Every structure is written in structure tokens, then in C-alpha cells.
Amino acid sequence: MSFKLTIIMPAFNEEATIEAIVRKLMKYNDVYQLIVINDASTDHTPEILKSLAEEFHCIEVINQLKNSGKTAALKLGFSAISGDVVVIQDADLEYDPEEIPSLVEPIVKGLADVVYGSRFRVRKTGRVMYFYHYLGNVMITFISNLLTNLNMTDIETCYKAFKSSILQNMTITSKGFGIEIELTAKIAKLRGVRIFEVPISYYGRSYEEGKKIYFSDGIWALWYVVKYNWFCSIKKSIGWLLFGIVVLVIGCSDQCVSAVTSVVLTTPAAF
Numbered sequence: 001m002s003f004k005l006t007i008i009m010p011a012f013n014e015e016a017t018i019e020a021i022v023r024k025l026m027k028y029n030d031v032y033q034l035i036v037i038n039d040a041s042t043d044h045t046p047e048i049l050k051s052l053a054e055e056f057h058c059i060e061v062i063n064q065l066k067n068s069g070k071t072a073a074l075k076l077g078f079s080a081i082s083g084d085v086v087v088i089q090d091a092d093l094e095y096d097p098e099e100i101p102s103l104v105e106p107i108v109k110g111l112a113d114v115v116y117g118s119r120f121r122v123r124k125t126g127r128v129m130y131f132y133h134y135l136g137n138v139m140i141t142f143i144s145n146l147l148t149n150l151n152m153t154d155i156e157t158c159y160k161a162f163k164s165s166i167l168q169n170m171t172i173t174s175k176g177f178g179i180e181i182e183l184t185a186k187i188a189k190l191r192g193v194r195i196f197e198v199p200i201s202y203y204g205r206s207y208e209e210g211k212k213i214y215f216s217d218g219i220w221a222l223w224y225v226v227k228y229n230w231f232c233s234i235k236k237s238i239g240w241l242l243f244g245i246v247v248l249v250i251g252c253s254d255q256c257v258s259a260v261t262s263v264v265l266t267t268p269a270a271f
Helices: 018-026 047-057 070-078 097-108 131-148 165-169 179-188 215-229 230-267
Strands: 005-011 031-038 060-062 085-088 113-118 160-163 195-199
Touching: 005 070, 005 097, 018 060, 018 097, 031 047, 031 070, 047 060, 047 215, 070 160, 070 179, 085 097, 097 113, 097 160, 097 195, 113 230, 131 160, 131 215, 160 165, 179 215
Parallel strands: 005 031, 005 085, 031 060, 113 195
Antiparallel strands: 085 160, 113 160
16 A cells, blocks of 8 residues: 655754654655754754755655743644655654554554554564653553553653544644654544554663653653543533432432432431
8 A cells, every 4th residue: 555654853962863863764664754843952953954854855854943841842744744644753862763664554554543552562673661651651551441441551652653634633632752652542432443553672771871751741641541531521520420410419319309308207206
């Protein structure tokens, strides 16, 4: 099946890896459009991207004047999509572009609408990294699954592939790294959407090597899980709340009537 692939890649101060990741992506013949959002980098990332865009004409560089985070960068990328299938790619080499074909395969074959690359579904290769990051990912995914009724294994993964129409019709309101959770919550609410997971490799980097995820991001993630799975369905929540109140009132009324009736029937008459 012939298709046009759009890759969206935010980048902030990634001069050490940006050229290597772009050249790896350019080896994939199906890349129709590579959108790189330079999130106000202060190193040599902008200059490297300018040179690469002159070499590869499918590269579109969007320069932000202010550092606004991953979610804001991806929103800009979503607005510029022109391909049929979209893949989200990090610029830090933690995710291997050679696995993009297996990521998009279920969509190209017509089996899926969304595919997540899971680092925990019997992955091929993975660097041993921080236990508390792993634990946080597992907890956030577990809570998300409880609220969405999905059986995902890794909602915080960067590697996600979509039919472009899904992203183009979605309004994103989160900030920071909240987009991973918001996307999952909103996709779960779409009727008939087929979600797949495929195992991927993961080459995590340390904080000394430039990792940008912190404890506060985990706290925000928990908030977003609740916000986008409960508060974004406020009408439904209010409906269930009102229904619960009515049931409670009726139940209490029945109990009160029963209690009064019982007292009347068991109390001796006064003569």
C-alpha cells in the first residue's frame, strides 16, 4: 500500500544528536514530510537544522521564539501535517528510527488507526535505566487503563503512529509532557478507533546525557490522567452524579418509610 509518512519531531538543545537522528530518518524512503520544531534552542541546533533542511527538501523547520515544551511543539507540528500517517519522534536517539516500519505497519495494512510503540511489551533491546522512572510509567499507565478501560502497557512512550485525520481533528489543551496522556484519553473516547501496540527497543539516556524528565513531570502526569479522563467528560460525570443522588434519595426515602412503618406496627397502642 502506498502512503505518505509525516514525522513530527520537537527539538530543544539537541546539537549532540539532531544531525544523527535526521540522517537516520532520511534513510527511510517512505518519509514524505519531516517537521522539526526547534523549541527556542540556545545551542547550535538551529544552525544544524538549517543546513539539513537545505540538503533534504522534505524537512520543514518551525522555529519557536520562546521555549514552550513538548506539547506546544507537537501542536504546531499537527497543524502542518500533509501526510497520511503520522509518527512522533524524539530528537535524542532514545528511539530507533529503524523501527518505524514495524510501528506503522498495522496502519498501512488497514488493521489499526493508532499504534503505540511499547518499551515494556517484550522489547528487543533496552538500556537499563532508572527504576523510579519505570515505576512511574507503570503506575501512570495502570491508572489510565482503569479510567479508559484499555489494556495499554506504555502510554508515556514517545513512539506513536496515527492516521493523520485523527490528529487533525483533535484539540490539544495540555502543557509540558501532558500530551502523551491527553492523546490516550481522547483516543479512548473515539468510537471505533482501533489501537495496537508493538514492541520497540529503547536506548534511554541519563541526566548527564541530557534527559529532561523530572519528578514534577510525574506529578503533572497523574493530574492529567484524572483531568482528561474525568473532568473532560464533565457532562457525563454530572449525569451520573445526578443519577446517583436520585438513587440515594429514593433509597433513603424507602428506608425512612420502612423505618416509620416498622415503628408504627411494633409500638403498642396507647389506651
